[in-house]
Amino acid sequence: MQVTYRDKVWTFDETLTVSQLLRRIKVLPESVLVIRNGTLVTEDQQLSSADEIRIVAVISGG
Amino acid sequence: MRCRICGAPAVINMRQHKLSLCAEHYPPWLIRQTARAIHKYRMFTAEERVLVAVSGGKDSLTLWDVLLKLGYQVDGMYIDLGIDGGFGYSAQSKAKASAFEAAHPGTRLLVVDIVATYGESVLDVAARVQKELRPCAICGLIKRHEMNRMALEGGYSVLATGHNLDDEAASLFGNVLHWQVGYLRRQGPVLPADAEGFARKVKPFCRLYERETAAYALLEGIDYIYEECPFATGATSIQHKETLTQMEHKTPGTKMHFYVNFLRAREEGLLSNVEDDPPALRSCERCGQPTTSERLCRFCRLWARA
Numbered sequence: 572m573q574v575t576y577r578d579k580v581w582t583f584d585e586t587l588t589v590s591q592l593l594r595r596i597k598v599l600p601e602s603v604l605v606i607r608n609g610t611l612v613t614e615d616q617q618l619s620s621a622d623e624i625r626i627v628a629v630i631s632g633g
Numbered sequence: 634m635r636c637r638i639c640g641a642p643a644v645i646n647m648r649q650h651k652l653s654l655c656a657e658h659y660p661p662w663l664i665r666q667t668a669r670a671i672h673k674y675r676m677f678t679a680e681e682r683v684l685v686a687v688s689g690g691k692d693s694l695t696l697w698d699v700l701l702k703l704g705y706q707v708d709g710m711y712i713d714l715g716i717d718g719g720f721g722y723s724a725q726s727k728a729k730a731s732a733f734e735a736a737h738p739g740t741r742l743l744v745v746d747i748v749a750t751y752g753e754s755v756l757d758v759a760a761r762v763q764k765e766l767r768p769c770a771i772c773g774l775i776k777r778h779e780m781n782r783m784a785l786e787g788g789y790s791v792l793a794t795g796h797n798l799d800d801e802a803a804s805l806f807g808n809v810l811h812w813q814v815g816y817l818r819r820q821g822p823v824l825p826a827d828a829e830g831f832a833r834k835v836k837p838f839c840r841l842y843e844r845e846t847a848a849y850a851l852l853e854g855i856d857y858i859y860e861e862c863p864f865a866t867g868a869t870s871i872q873h874k875e876t877l878t879q880m881e882h883k884t885p886g887t888k889m890h891f892y893v894n895f896l897r898a899r900e901e902g903l904l905s906n907v908e909d910d911p912p913a914l915r916s917c918e919r920c921g922q923p924t925t926s927e928r929l930c931r932f933c934r935l936w937a938r939a
Contacts, residue, residue: 595832599878599879599882600882600933601648601844601876601878601882602875603843603844604645604848604851606851610644610646611656611848611851612643612644612646613634613643613644613646613653613854614646615634615646617779622895625862627847627851627859629691629844629847630799630843630844630871630874630878631690631691631692631801631843631861631865631871632803632861632865632868632870632871632874
């Protein structure tokens with residue numbers, strides 16, 4: 572799966588849940604929304620190696 | 634996870650509410666939460682005209698959208714500060730606000746162009762009047778003045794901003810860390826128009842997490858600017874938000890309890906022994922807005938030095 576978050580891109584060849592993915596890239600789930608192939612998904616969802624994942628940061632400031 | 638209402642696959646899980654909802658039922662839920670906050674804190678009525686301060690970001694555009702869906706008389710206002718940041722920040726954010734207006738007949742966007750109106754961008758002014766390179770303090774002064782001016786000149790009863798619970802909790806956190814008692818006395822969902830020349834200011838999203846407003850924007854297809862203001866990097870408010878988010882991760886509901894219980898405690902007497910001795914206000918000789926200064930308000934003094 573290809574994962575994008577801010578200006579970073581990762582590729583994972585394994586199956587992960589959203590929770591596992593966020594732990595892997597050290598991102599708190601409360602600070603993001605996860606979009607799998609264009610659809611919002613919850614943290615229990617299984618992600619496959621063919622998925623396009625976009626992680627949207629939701630905490631803004633300044 | 635399944636939607637609590639219909640059992641369809643959920644698109645958002647809100648641990649703080651122990652609630653998961655699907656794409657169909659989440660937007661109406663957020664709209665209802667907003668309506669409840671407006672009612673609970675007596676922010677405004679259906680008869681009053683509301684001006685939403687719009688930045689082109691997710692919270693303000695979502696607020697504009699929600700208030701329109703709730704049937705309020707609402708327009709938006711955008712302040713073009715003339716910030717480029719290497720990627721046309723002001724131009725892009727204004728484009729998002731304009732696109733929202735175009736897609737919603739029946740509402741209008743008022744635009745204040747700081748450069749065109751006053752001759753300098755916020756960066757130019759900041760460079761001229763202060764030694765720090767970050768223009769945030771000047772930016773805040775300019776925005777507050779212009780939002781108030783546009784609300785009063787346009788005959789709007791109230792000015793609404795997209796401040797959400799993360800914003801409020803972070804602000805409260807900072808005020809407590811530094812024991813800014815004056816700010817603690819006034820921080821809240823409503824800043825009343827307690828003097829002639831001030832518009833009432835309200836925050837209808839004060840009980841909604843930033844993640845919740847973002848989810849609404851994504852689900853409703855609201856096109857907002859993702860990039861932050863180029864000067865937001867390292868801002869104290871973001872540091873406070875990150876700290877609170879870490880606490881929220883360990884204990885869901887932390888931000889909500891912190892903020893809501895502070896409001897309740899203050900209503901029940903916290904800070905009541907702090908003397909409230911507001912300074913005398915006069916009308917600025919140039920713009921007429923309230924000021925503690927003898928002649929010109931701080932905003933007008935910025936341009937008087939140019």
